[in-house]
Each structure stands twice: as C-alpha cells, then as structure tokens.
Amino acid sequence: MDPRTQLPRIGILANEDSWYFQDLQCAASGKAHVERLEFSALQSRIGVVESISTDALLSENFDAVIVRTMPPGSLEQVVFRMDALAGLERQGVLVINPPKSMELAIDKYLSLSKLSSAGFRVPQTHVCQTWQDAMVAFEEMGPSVVVKPIFGGEGRGIMRVEDADLAHRVFKTLQQMGQIIYLQKFVPHPGYDLRVMVLGDTMWGMRRTSADSWRTNLSRGAHATPETVPAEVAEVALAAVKTLDLAIAGLDFLPDGEGGWYLLEANAVPGWKGLSAACDVDIASKLMDYVVAKIAER
Incomplete structure (x- = not known):
C-alpha cells in the first residue's frame, strides 16, 4: 500500500x-x-x-x-x-477558509459593513455608483480620500485623491467602467501599520513600515519587523475573525495617532512570506498542523 x-x-x-x-x-x-x-x-x-x-x-x-x-x-x-x-x-x-466566510472577506464593502455593525472601529467609508454621489462624499470626507477596488489585495488599484479635479476624473472613469466607487477618509499615520496574522486562537504581529509612501504593502517595498500585538488589538483581532468565521486571516490595523487603532480590513487568503521571515515562525507548518488536527477531529 x-x-x-x-x-x-x-x-x-x-x-x-x-x-x-x-x-x-x-x-x-x-x-x-x-x-x-x-x-x-x-x-x-x-x-x-x-x-x-x-x-x-x-x-x-x-x-x-x-x-x-x-x-x-x-x-x-x-x-x-x-x-x-x-x-x-x-x-x-x-x-x-470556509467559502461563505471568504465571500464575506473578499468583498471589502460587505466585510467592513459587517465589522462596523458589530462595533469595530473602521475608517469612515462611502460606497456608491455614480460620480456625482462620489463627489458629494469627497467634499464631505476630504480633503484627502483613498479610493479602492471592492475586490483586490496587495495594494493593487488603490489611489489617494486630494484634488477635486482629479477626483472628478477618477470617479467618472470608474462609473464609465461599470465599477462601484469605494472611498475612505484618509487616516494620517506615522508611516507604519500593523498586520496581525490569526490562525485559530494563535496570532503573530508584524509592523510594516514605509519611509516614502503612505502604502505599507510589502509587495511595494515596505520593511517588515516583528511586533508584539497590543492587548486591545489582539482582542479586536480575535473577535473580528470570529465575526467573519475565518480559520486563518490577516488583519490590518492602522494607528490613529492618539493611542487607538482602526481596523482597515480582513484578508481571507493572507500571505505570510514576509511575516514568517520577520517573526521567524514557520506559518506553513503551523497551518498544516492546524488543518491535519481539524481533519482528525472529524
């Protein structure tokens, strides 16, 4: 055999x-x-x-x-x-992850709406279908907003808009392409954010720092270092994963400059290459052990 x-x-x-x-x-x-x-x-x-x-x-x-x-x-x-x-x-x-949970997590609007309804602190966000409505939101939320695709990761398709004329062109183009217009109020930050990887009840933290960009994606050249997850962030991370019913997730937290944190999003297909290196942990082995144990429980 x-x-x-x-x-x-x-x-x-x-x-x-x-x-x-x-x-x-x-x-x-x-x-x-x-x-x-x-x-x-x-x-x-x-x-x-x-x-x-x-x-x-x-x-x-x-x-x-x-x-x-x-x-x-x-x-x-x-x-x-x-x-x-x-x-x-x-x-x-x-x-x-379970397909229903992935459906929820990969849809930035749906997942953020669910997280916000559950009481988590998220950035002010406006989602609409016409450039006129987007311009009204821009005027209310500006002077700086971040425009994102509803589906996407690793910083692809994200743009910071600070000029009304540029906003008009961007929003009109998105409408002509049949895209939903998803914009968030820009949250000033000190050049870093915190990625928390959660697997079951275990988590690891990584600080992503960018010296010359407001985007801190490692795929765009940001630097990764291990970071102890603050107790209040750990509590939110575990609760958010439970809310979305995810087995493994990468959650992005942004400091608000006043000692608090915003939960930006939850990734249901998180990468761990940078985190494994920064934290010196074999995430693949941890995930394999987790899955094998779940199979045995069945």
Whole structure:
C-alpha cells in the first residue's frame, strides 16, 4: 500500500508557480499528502449525486482543501468557484477558509459593513455608483480620500485623491467602467501599520513600515519587523475573525495617532512570506498542523 494513503489528503488551490504551495508542500512532509489544484479546473456535474472535480473527484480524493489563491475573474466565475467550494463542504470536505466566510472577506464593502455593525472601529467609508454621489462624499470626507477596488489585495488599484479635479476624473472613469466607487477618509499615520496574522486562537504581529509612501504593502517595498500585538488589538483581532468565521486571516490595523487603532480590513487568503521571515515562525507548518488536527477531529 502506498504509505501516502495513510496520511490525510489535502488539496491546495494555488497558482502553478506559487511560493505558498511550495512552502506548504515542505511543511506537509510526514504529515499529509498534498496536491496543487487549479481554480480554473473546478467543475461540477449535477444529477443523482453532485460531483465536484478538477482532474479527479475532490470529495473522494481529498480530506481538505486549502484556498491559497483568489484569481481574478468575472462575477460568474467568482460565484461559481465559491458555490463549488460550498458543494465540497456539503460533501464532507474541510475547506480553509470556509467559502461563505471568504465571500464575506473578499468583498471589502460587505466585510467592513459587517465589522462596523458589530462595533469595530473602521475608517469612515462611502460606497456608491455614480460620480456625482462620489463627489458629494469627497467634499464631505476630504480633503484627502483613498479610493479602492471592492475586490483586490496587495495594494493593487488603490489611489489617494486630494484634488477635486482629479477626483472628478477618477470617479467618472470608474462609473464609465461599470465599477462601484469605494472611498475612505484618509487616516494620517506615522508611516507604519500593523498586520496581525490569526490562525485559530494563535496570532503573530508584524509592523510594516514605509519611509516614502503612505502604502505599507510589502509587495511595494515596505520593511517588515516583528511586533508584539497590543492587548486591545489582539482582542479586536480575535473577535473580528470570529465575526467573519475565518480559520486563518490577516488583519490590518492602522494607528490613529492618539493611542487607538482602526481596523482597515480582513484578508481571507493572507500571505505570510514576509511575516514568517520577520517573526521567524514557520506559518506553513503551523497551518498544516492546524488543518491535519481539524481533519482528525472529524
């Protein structure tokens, strides 16, 4: 008998050249058999029994699926992918993160609305569909706002707008492209923010510092250092993850300059390359242990 069949079987939805898949593959040694899956290969056949597959039936070949990428796609593609993952859950496959939770977290408007309703402190935000409404919000929230895509990460598509003429052009262009206009009041900060990685009940903190940009994404050259998570931030981070029902998440906190913090957003497919290096912790191994333990509990 192939000894791998005695180990949990874990599929990882990841890009072909994914550093994260390679990291998880190394972390799985002796713990689980892992295989890379393609989001574009997800398919479903509905009849007597629904079958969801890539190259093979997932429910018959995997105990768990870890979502390690969220590739861009049309609304139909994104909805189908989440529906297919929900189908896997119904068939007994553990999905990390749960698809309903991912749907919530990847939609900046929906997740921020839910977090705000739950009492978390978030930046003043306005979401609308016309450039005229956006201009009214800009005048009320200015003189500086941050415009973001509702879907997206790593700082892609984010723009700071401080000029009314530029705001008019940006908002009108977004409307012509059929985009939702999502703007937040710019929160001045001392050149850094705090990324908190939460896995179950465990967390790690990383300060992201940028000397020459208000954006602190590591992919844009920010510097990462380990940071002890303040008690009040840790409490908010755990509560926010529970509110969104996430198993693993990256939460971004911004200091308000007065000793408090804003919760900017929660990432349901968080990267950990920079955090692992900064905090000297093997996040992939921690995640693999977590998933294997969850499989055993079943």
